[in-house]
Amino acid sequence: MVSKKKFPIFEKNKKLVYLDNAATSQRPQSVLGAMDTFYKTTNANIHRGVYTLSEEATKAYEKAREKVAEFINADHSEIVFTKNTTESINLIANTIKPLFKKGKDTIILTQLEHHSNLIPWQQLAKKNNLKLVYIPITNDYDLDYEQAKKLINEKTALFACTYLSNVFGTIIDVKKLIALAKEKEAFTFIDAAQAAAHLPIDVKQLQCDFLAFSGHKIYGPFGIGALYGKKQLLEKLEPFQYGGGMIQSVSYQDATFANAPQKFEAGTPPITGAVGLAAAIDFVNENGLKNIQKQEYELIAYAYKKLKMLNNLELYLPPLEKNGGVISFNLKEIHPHDVAEILNKDNIAIRAGHHCCMPLMKKLNKTGTCRISFAAYNTKEDIDKLIESLKKVQEVFA
Amino acid sequence: MDMYTEMILDLYKNPRNKGALKNPTHESKKINPLCGDELCLQLIIDDQKIKEVKFQGQGCAISQAAASLLTDKIKNISVDEAKHLNKETVLELLHIPISPARLKCALLSLDALQGALNK
Numbered sequence: 001m002v003s004k005k006k007f008p009i010f011e012k013n014k015k016l017v018y019l020d021n022a023a024t025s026q027r028p029q030s031v032l033g034a035m036d037t038f039y040k041t042t043n044a045n046i047h048r049g050v051y052t053l054s055e056e057a058t059k060a061y062e063k064a065r066e067k068v069a070e071f072i073n074a075d076h077s078e079i080v081f082t083k084n085t086t087e088s089i090n091l092i093a094n095t096i097k098p099l100f101k102k103g104k105d106t107i108i109l110t111q112l113e114h115h116s117n118l119i120p121w122q123q124l125a126k127k128n129n130l131k132l133v134y135i136p137i138t139n140d141y142d143l144d145y146e147q148a149k150k151l152i153n154e155k156t157a158l159f160a161c162t163y164l165s166n167v168f169g170t171i172i173d174v175k176k177l178i179a180l181a182k183e184k185e186a187f188t189f190i191d192a193a194q195a196a197a198h199l200p201i202d203v204k205q206l207q208c209d210f211l212a213f214s215g216h217k218i219y220g221p222f223g224i225g226a227l228y229g230k231k232q233l234l235e236k237l238e239p240f241q242y243g244g245g246m247i248q249s250v251s252y253q254d255a256t257f258a259n260a261p262q263k264f265e266a267g268t269p270p271i272t273g274a275v276g277l278a279a280a281i282d283f284v285n286e287n288g289l290k291n292i293q294k295q296e297y298e299l300i301a302y303a304y305k306k307l308k309m310l311n312n313l314e315l316y317l318p319p320l321e322k323n324g325g326v327i328s329f330n331l332k333e334i335h336p337h338d339v340a341e342i343l344n345k346d347n348i349a350i351r352a353g354h355h356c357c358m359p360l361m362k363k364l365n366k367t368g369t370c371r372i373s374f375a376a377y378n379t380k381e382d383i384d385k386l387i388e389s390l391k392k393v394q395e396v397f398a
Numbered sequence: 399m400d401m402y403t404e405m406i407l408d409l410y411k412n413p414r415n416k417g418a419l420k421n422p423t424h425e426s427k428k429i430n431p432l433c434g435d436e437l438c439l440q441l442i443i444d445d446q447k448i449k450e451v452k453f454q455g456q457g458c459a460i461s462q463a464a465a466s467l468l469t470d471k472i473k474n475i476s477v478d479e480a481k482h483l484n485k486e487t488v489l490e491l492l493h494i495p496i497s498p499a500r501l502k503c504a505l506l507s508l509d510a511l512q513g514a515l516n517k
Binding site: 335336338352354367368397 | 402410432458
């Protein structure tokens with residue numbers, strides 16, 4: 001178990017039970033320290049100055065790119081730094097259309113998608129008169145892979161999918177789906193925002209065209225995201241934003257652009273964010289993603305056992321072995337907001353609401369759920385406190 | 399003071415003016431973007447007076463209690479008076495501390511009322 005002592009937030013908030021890691025994780029001192037040190041010792045803009053400090057800052061930024069590349073088994077030239085996963089998705093959704101072959105008129109998503117992996121594609125479809133088709137979910141909160149086989153076809157231009165559901169915690173067999181899409185020569189985009197802190201990711205093994213994740217959900221800072229794209233595809237895409245840092249040469253009437261990934265990084269990028277993300281990846285590597293995964297699985301199993309013992313509790317949970325650290329539930333007749341409000345009195349932070357998945361909630365016929373989500377620092381005691389507090393909620397509403 | 403007072407909990411379990419009107423003259427549906435809760439408010443306005451009011455929709459204890467209290471308050475008052483009701487009116491009716499995060503819940507029915515009156 002990773003000690004809470006490594007995370008300054010728990011020092012200031014000793015009683016805090018933080019179970020909203022799917023929204024954002026807490027940061028270890030090593031990440032905060034790396035960013036602090038950068039500002040104090042290496043701060044300068046990158047790719048600009050010929051002076052030592054700027055060179056060092058550039059080195060730190062590019063080292064972070066290498067670190068991210070290594071983390072998901074990509075080449076550093078295939079990593080674009082963005083603001084977050086949402087921006088990464090918007091980048092591709094705004095630039096991919098010219099690469100769609102004639103006759104390909106459908107975008108395939110799943111019913112599980114977060115708004116961030118839904119609306120950008122929805123807009124792309126609307127603007128270009130493309131069809132938007134969703135792979136349905138099953139009764140046990142998994143994807144219907146049989147339907148996926150039927151829905152992904154010759155007309156499919158692009159398939160985009162989450163790696164790990166932020167509502168049900170379901171780990172999606174994206175490898176299988178990518179293979180289906182590849183067979184039909186469709187582009188593939190994997191939203192790994194939830195997955196990155198919980199599952200080892202290997203883009204070479206997955207064979208996806210694009211994959212994105214955010215720093216802040218993997219113990220890193222806000223404001224930095226990483227987009228992976230196969231090199232030959234990134235080279236073919238037009239820039240998404242224009243400005244300094246992404247050019248080859250500029251005249252008053254024209255401009256030519258740098259190669260990927262710089263082509264997609266207009267303006268001063270989140271340099272300290274990249275440094276922080278690199279430190280976060282170090283933190284994950286030191287603790288071992290496989291170890292973290294194992295600990296989190298134990299927590300899920302423990303929480304499941306405890307939650308099941310409560311009366312009038314509805315769980316929305318895939319089979320445990322398919323769960324990547326998220327549990328959604330409702331207490332019957334009690335609104336999730338009321339549950340979260342009362343839990344907050346006991347310093348327990350959970351998420352309540354639609355989790356940026358309004359269409360999915362509608363499908364479940366719920367306005368929202370309560371959601372707990374784990375990180376490496378959570379403990380069984382956290383779950384015990386949650387259960388005691390949930391009992392209190394039921395007493396209040398009894 | 400606690401948010402979940404007896405009154406709030408009672409109104410949650412036994413809401414007032416909940417249901418649908420047969421022939422509403424005015425109607426508005428609002429969604430709380432925070433949680434996706436929907437609230438539909440219907441009115442029968444006759445001679446510039448609110449004669450009847452009902453609301454429908456799921457919601458948390460705060461939004462449901464506020465809807466009960468607000469609909470009670472506007473029955474048989476003039477449209478003009480109803481238009482002047484504001485955030486403070488609802489907070490006074492609820493008589494509990496509302497955190498900034500929950501303000502949207504508390505004011506959902508007021509939002510729907512204003513929507514219905516401005517149609």
